[in-house]
Amino acid sequence: MFDSLARTSRQRNPMQAEILDWLSRHDGAMRQLLQQLVDTDSGSRHVAGIDRVAGLIRQSLEASGIEVQTIPCPGYGSCLRAELAPGGPAPVLLMGHMDTVFPAGTAAARPYRVEGNLAYGPGVADMKSGLVMNTFIAKAFAEVIGVGRVPLRLFYSCDEEIASPASREWILAASEGAAAVFNAEPGRPNGNVVTGRKGAFFIDFEVSGVAAHAGGNHAAGASAIGALAAKTLALHALTDYDSGITTNVGTVRGGSTVNTVADSAFAQVDVRFTADTDADALYRTIDSIVKEESVRYTCGHISHVGRFLAMADSGASQKMLDIYRSSARQLGFDVKGEFSGGCADSGLTASRGVPTLCGTGPVGAHPHTVKEYCDISTLVPRAQAVALSVLALHPALASATRDGGLAVQP
Structure with a gap:
């Protein structure tokens, strides 16, 4: 499937093609990081485990030249924030949480395993696969276009599963001035994304x-x-x-x-x-x-x-859905928007009027249970769909080049 996507991408705008091809080529690296994250316990308030997850993500981002800020939250672990082009155009915020609902020892008892296209393990869908996806989207833009030239912001929180008591204000701060937010909670089992939440x-x-x-x-x-x-x-x-x-x-x-x-x-x-x-x-x-x-x-x-906070199924979220659906269709798949009874930090960003789309992570099911899985065949296409959406929100990026061509202007 990825080879066919890569062939299709070569018919696109050259920058789109490069971003899509980069993501396709890094499918194995994405799966490797996913295994490392899943095999690290990071239940809410498990400070050492959450910090280990943060360290793995930080190491991956820094390997692509992305500067990462660590935000200590005593008693909860650390959050991470990164900005590829500070002071540039309104950035797109990619967001996710590093904590899970599982106690220490779960990763050793139920380590990461793969059966066909399905990966199992604590937090594999909710939402360590989404963290991997966001990380590699940022790496793709950094390596293809260059750090300092891409209006992209990242935020990784440490306590979402317990209603974000320590990270709430940091999330709201990260959403300030953002053009849009993609929250990489797991895609619905049918592949849909989430336009409203309780x-x-x-x-x-x-x-x-x-x-x-x-x-x-x-x-x-x-x-x-x-x-x-x-x-x-x-x-x-x-x-x-x-x-x-x-x-x-x-x-x-x-x-x-x-x-x-x-x-x-x-x-x-x-x-x-x-x-x-x-x-x-x-x-x-x-x-x-x-x-x-x-x-x-x-x-x-x-x-x-x-x-x-509730995430209203608003005109802003529908606009985001339209952009994402257009991107997905270019890749050969379609999605719809759904309302979910589950909660997420997307309610915080939506409450500030920032156009927000949730459930953009890889497809998964049965979160918070021993049956939790992620369909890892969706890692690359879901990452590509968000990447194309970022390009749609900032069309000037399509003319950027690694060798100092068009710079993105505020």
């Missing part, structure tokens, strides 16, 4: 009660677990499929012994909502449920909140 609250809450002997002095107790159960029912009742709101109390724990009325309980609730939802009003409702005295003499409070 937002979310990840909420931890605690309930306090009164301990008592469950047999000899039951009436003196106030069960925190009983209160938690009532709150769970009330929270689940907020689910409204027609409006796109879903709630799920996903973890619970509480009490000390079977024969003691529980004086403490803890739970985590996942709340999803669309861009049309009044998210602040929804949060106030959740907060009131948690604080309500669901059982006499009990009380509750929210102890932690992580928030993803």
Whole structure:
């Protein structure tokens, strides 16, 4: 397939052809870096692992002459930022996250493996293949056109899976002045990209009660677990499929012994909502449920909140889809845009009005599970589609040359 794409590319604008051919020739190197990343544990807050992933990416970028900034985020690892042409035209931002949901030791237990066109391993689709893709797109432009002449910006975050508490402001800063954003979350199993996403609250809450002997002095107790159960029912009742709101109390724990009325309980609730939802009003409702005295003499409070912003399926995202679809069609494949109930950092960039397209990474499925896979035959064509989209957004690049021809002007 890649040979046929390369033949087709030679019929294009010379700069387009060079970029596409460069990516095609580096399919093996892309797969090699993917294996290195997947075989490195980098669960959220696994600082050493995330920094090792960042080091591998940085080494690859620097090998192509790209200067990389490391941004320490204490307790979470490091982010990476690179700018190929500072001070030039509005850059295109390629974005992705280095953390996964898997605990330390998973990579050793389930190392990278390939069966046919499918690669397996923790984070292979979500989203280490996307990191590889973005890295090699930047390397292609750097080596074909030259660093300092390409309006391209890269950002690799360290904590997206936990709602980006440390990297949020850095992501927003990276999106400032950007012409467009491609977020390399995995392409949908059918190959589609994502034009809209839900937002979310990840909420931890605690309930306090009164301990008592469950047999000899039951009436003196106030069960925190009983209160938690009532709150769970009330929270689940907020689910409204027609409006796109879903709630799920996903973890619970509480009490000390079977024969003691529980004086403490803890739970985590996942709340999803669309861009049309009044998210602040929804949060106030959740907060009131948690604080309500669901059982006499009990009380509750929210102890932690992580928030993803919704990515509206807007005219800007549709414009980005049109550009990407045109690029994909030139390569012999087609995609559509989809709405996803999952969340991503693309909601942050879209919230600032920057045209954003998500799910542009290689095709994958079953993220966050032992069945997660990436179709590695899509590594090169998906990279080529984004590269052509960058050229479409900055058509002056098509006339640039490595030997100092047309320079990109602001």
